[in-house]
Amino acid sequence: MVIGIGGASRAGKTTLAERLKQYFQQEGKPTTILHQDEFVFPIEQIPRINDLVDWECPASIDFRKLRQAIEERLGRFRVVLVEGLLAFADPAVDELYDKKIFLDIDEATFRERKASDRRWGMEPTWYVDHIWNSYCKYGRPAVEGHDWLVLNAAVPIDLAEVIRFLR
Template identity: 30%
Template sequence: MEDKKAIVVGISGCSSSGKTTLARLLRDIFSNTFILHEDDFYKPEEQLPVKDGLVDWDCAEAISVPDMEAALRHIHQTGTFPTFIASKEDQNTIGACPVPDSAISAQKARVASWLGPGQPGRAVLASGVNICLLDGFLLYTPAVAPVMAGLDIKLFLLVSRSKATRRREARDGYVTLEGFWKDPPGYVDHIVWPNYAESHAWLFEEGDVEGRLRKDVLRENGIQAQVGSGLDVDMSTTLEWAVGVIMGELERLVLGKGES
């Protein structure tokens, strides 16, 4: 591994696929971990594109990619949260946690065991490397290739159109640089889902984002997903999967395990 002070874990998927919920759970399970949100890199609202008469917050043009690149460089070089970012994302509500306390405790115990004496996690911890969880709706697409290249571990969450729509429409709204944003009627159908489908079609067979993932494309780009598990996997199962992937990838990246 290069001389990085932090490992950046990308957590991406459609809006309302559970990214922020998963990031917050992982932050509480792994030590020396902090969250960076793609939403903190939005351009000012007056600079955002308009689509079908609606302000489009859900496209690559709405995000300052150079600022995200700068933040990732800072994190890799220092292992710390970029002080030049005034994060607003944690002010947004995401509803009650869907994972029972017992399942969270089980994953905490799993990581604690991995960190025990003689275990690989102990060596990872001793390296002094921190973990940054980058939560974003648009991390794996050619439009943000420089950002994707800066991610060390890439997790991709799947969701059906119906569940994404239901969860998005249930949200109160979003804290923004200018104040507060509430989705206007039809926003998911006209903006959110079409943009997600267009940006992520390359990861799926025949471009169907509710269909089967292309394993060859995932492998070539180092993207990890719950292949074969279907859409709308419950968050307890997703959490268990994510913890396992991160532990294995940390061993590979920090300790060189599994490398030829």
């Protein structure tokens, strides 16, 4: 099973992926997580915006390598979790997902959480604006069909609800 988890920066994608991995492993199902951030192109190949690297655009991700990694892991794991802002941005990767989870977050919650995020140092306000705008442009998929679960990520995620959806 391949599960895609998407949503804005600081929505809880990695946390949910880790919780699901723990759950599936306790169920005896070998599980792995692929983080979209591990599949970025070399920095010199990524577009820039105002002299900063634009990590927020689809052109920053090597989707071919991500797809290859998913296909390779399917031979070794029962569950492959793929998480990232742009988890649903590439049709060739998107078609591999058996289930899709979208962590929806409002702009105020995003900005509040982002203000306390110091992983990349202090980001300029215009870049935080750019992150939000890129999420709205590239990261918010059209959530149609029975294979989607849309969760309000501004509140704690109910793991039992997620598990019911994945069964």
